[in-house]
Amino acid sequence: MKYLEGRKYVIQAIFLAIGAVYLIKLFYIQVLDDSYKTAAESNAMRRVVQYPFRGLMYDREGRLLVENKPVYDLMVVPKEAKVIDTLKFCQVMGITLPEYREKIKAAKTYSYVKPSPFLQRLTNEEFAQIQDNLVDFPGFYISARTVRGYPHQSLSHALGYIGEISPRQLEDSSFKGYMPGDYLGVSGLEKEYEKFLMGRRGVKYTMVNVRGIEKGSFKNGEYDTLSIAGQNLITTIDLELQKYGEKLMAGKVGSIVAIEPQTGEILSMISAPYYDPSLLTGKELGNNYMKLLKDPVKPLFNRPTMATYPPGSIFKLAQALVAMQEGTLTANTGYPCNWSLVKCSHRHPYPANLGIAIEQSCNPYFYQVFRSVVNKGRSTNVYQDAKLGLDAWREHITSFGFASQLGIDFPQEKKGLMPGSKFYDKIYGPKGWKFPTIYSISIGQGETGVTPLQMANFAAIIANRGYYYTPHLIRSVGEKGKPLPEYSVKHHTTVAPQHFLPVIDGMERVVQSGTAQFAKLNHIGVALCGKTGTVQNPHGKDHSVFIAFAPKENPKIAIAVYVENAGGGAVAAAPMASLMVEKYLTDSIKTAPRKRWEEWLIDGGFYKIN
Structure with missing residues (x-):
């Protein structure tokens, strides 16, 4: 009898331990961990970054040196992109299946429930080819932004170029506030005057259904913030x-x-x-940069x-x-x-x-x-x-x-x-x-x-x-500013x-x-x-x-x-x-x-x- 009495207490202890584990887990999920809440809200609400217009540049006579041209990024929310026809998607987007898997893996590494860039710098023509098919691919949507354009072929070294922020820069505290997919000045004036040119991002919250189709703004835009354009630069160049x-x-x-x-x-x-500054903009930036870098006459120098x-x-x-x-x-x-x-x-x-x-x-x-x-x-x-x-x-x-x-x-x-x-x-x-x-x-x-x-x-x-x-x-x-005081x-x-x-x-x-x-x-x-x-x-x-x-x-x-x-x-x-x-x-x-x-x-x- 004493033996059976001992087993009873052991069994009770096991049940109490299991119950305690469940209670602790429930408390963690409901009180401490907000990932489930975030995932649930993402089913109905989408946070879309509104990228600001980067500041323009002019010469001393008011002639435009650098402008902005519209491009489109295809964004993905991995949690919402579970059930799609992958082969059809690759065919529409013009990519291979290994490329798709690599990009999805990178997106999941960043966040399972937050959007990140999947394909970047799509032209107007490329955007037109895929926009009618997006309804078949939940979890994917288009984000509009701008890249640099040049109404001339001069001043490439002085102007510099912009590029996507690197993973190493994202880990650097001096780049606090930047997100994956953001562009920033890499060289020249674009880099030197980045803090003036970059502007400030805005955010727009929209309601979406289970297929990812937008159904209007969230709470009439109560939580939306407008983007602020970067400041223009008047250069000394003729x-x-x-x-x-x-x-x-x-x-x-x-x-x-x-x-x-x-x-x-x-x-x-x-x-x-x-070199022509337009070579270092758009989808071919990476390929063109490597060609210039390997050129024996060193045009990037x-x-x-x-x-x-x-x-x-x-x-x-x-x-x-x-x-x-x-x-x-x-x-x-x-x-x-x-x-x-x-x-x-x-x-x-x-x-x-x-x-x-x-x-x-x-x-x-x-x-x-x-x-x-x-x-x-x-x-x-x-x-x-x-x-x-x-x-x-x-x-x-x-x-x-x-x-x-x-x-x-x-x-x-x-x-x-x-x-x-x-x-x-x-x-x-x-x-x-x-x-x-x-x-x-x-x-x-x-x-x-x-x-x-x-x-x-x-x-x-x-x-x-x-x-x-x-x-x-x-x-x-x-336009009405002054040179920096040190000059x-x-x-x-x-x-x-x-x-x-x-x-x-x-x-x-x-x-x-x-x-x-x-x-x-x-x-x-x-x-x-x-x-x-x-x-x-x-x-x-x-x-x-x-x-x-x-x-x-x-x-x-x-x-x-x-x-x-x-x-x-x-x-x-x-x-x-x-x-x-x-x-x-x-x-x-x-x-x-x-x-x-x-x-x-x-x-x-x-x-x-x-």
């Missing part, structure tokens, strides 16, 4: 000038950057080779901000300015063209002053100018003197924005390189170098590197007689304004009677001030470089042109820059000889003579 520069650079490698000196506004930013080159002879202007500030050079200082120091590219008379030296781009002259700064006599020890001199030189040089990011409103900007004493100490040791070791810096070679953007900014600094505004691509956020700050160099005048006179001589006479703009009554450069290239033909500004008084445009493997600066870069300046100042190319120059440059004639 679209017609941009198109013209791209035409000149067609089939070439290099860049053109033009800046308005008085404001720092970028008028054109050309990276060659370039933005050379104006990311390529660094030796500046070549344009750097002689900086050497002169630093030397005058240091008191080792005057406008009337003469140095012989002594080939025993360094070879000179030009046969010319004795450079009796700075203007002639700039006009003739005399290498030995600027060798001696640089030496006068480095070996100024700050110390009795030759090695210590070189260190002190080079560091004093570098302090002046970096005030021009070299060896640092200028701060352009654009993602990814390289600093470039301007060496100081620590740089050479690491290579040669504290007593292993002096001026003869580093003399190549004097003519913009050796351990120097600048971006085309820095070159154009350097031209703007000279045009302004010693100061610059941070180069920027956006004039205002919103209204004036940055002064360490060189006094009076030292710029003899350099400017020398730059005018370069065009009128020196190494860049092909760049004259006398026929339109404009004094162009410029400087040529031929940059040594150990991998092939030399690179052609030219910086300039115009007019001489009250300058309206500063420009840098860099053409890889094109030979001397006077042959390719200088005439190209002068055509850009003429186009900007007068809206056209005025004379028949200039039009022949234009045709020759577009044809790449300079490649044939080198």
Whole structure:
């Protein structure tokens, strides 16, 4: 009997335990877990995201640069898509059965009861082909949105492109608020100004029947929220000038950057080779991106901000300015063209002053100018003197924005390189170098590197007689907005304004009677001030470089042109820059000889003579 009595208590304990488990589970389902409630409500109510219109972009004259075009996403709620004819669905949608299974699996991984994208960026034609069949496929519905469109084929690098947010970004707290399927800026201005362009999503709740057919709004739209469009951007770009520069650079490698000196506004930013921005939009974005990425000429690489080159002879202007500030050079200082120091590219008379030296781009002259700064006599020890001199030189040089990011409103900007004493100490040791070791810096070679953007900014600094505004691509956020405050700050160099005048006179001589006479703009009554450069290239033909500004008084445009493997600066870069300046100042190319120059440059004639 005692044995039976014990079994009774065991059985009672088991029943009590089972009952407790059921009670706990019921409490969890009804009180703690809302998934069943969500699933039940999803049978009658659908939450549809209302995507905002992304902000548009315009050029400085109000011409549309970026617009929005409608596309359609096919969304799926996995719980509602259980009972469908899968084979018919694949046939209608133009996909394979494995593709269907993969996409459904991804949707279920995200959420069983929430909608997620199944097929994206359907065109109007594709949408029309499937919309009548959607009634047969419960759980699937269309969500309208927009992608970028372009009424032109220019400015691809600067504008950038948008793409779908990645799973890794969704896990990043800095992308809080984004959802799977959302688009965001991936590069260029689209990325830099994402927070202004993106706008804010809205939500619309609709009633649906068991087949997924909409039956009207939920509670008369009481819980709906309107989407808010992104803000428009007014850029500093002159679209017609941009198109013209791209035409000149067609089939070439290099860049053109033009800046308005008085404001720092970028008028054109050309990276060659370039591509049609429409390639990176719509359904073929991924395929087109991979083609561009694998292209050996690297059309995705933005050379104006990311390529660094030796500046070549344009750097002689900086050497002169630093030397005058240091008191080792005057406008009337003469140095012989002594080939025993360094070879000179030009046969010319004795450079009796700075203007002639700039006009003739005399290498030995600027060798001696640089030496006068480095070996100024700050110390009795030759090695210590070189260190002190080079560091004093570098302090002046970096005030021009070299060896640092200028701060352009654009993602990814390289600093470039301007060496100081620590740089050479690491290579040669504290007593292993002096001026003869580093003399190549004097003519913009050796351990120097600048971006085309820095070159154009350097031209703007000279045009302004010693100061610059941070180069920027956006004039205002919103049609009546203002530039961001950081682009209204004036940055002064360490060189006094009076030292710029003899350099400017020398730059005018370069065009009128020196190494860049092909760049004259006398026929339109404009004094162009410029400087040529031929940059040594150990991998092939030399690179052609030219910086300039115009007019001489009250300058309206500063420009840098860099053409890889094109030979001397006077042959390719200088005439190209002068055509850009003429186009900007007068809206056209005025004379028949200039039009022949234009045709020759577009044809790449300079490649044939080198």
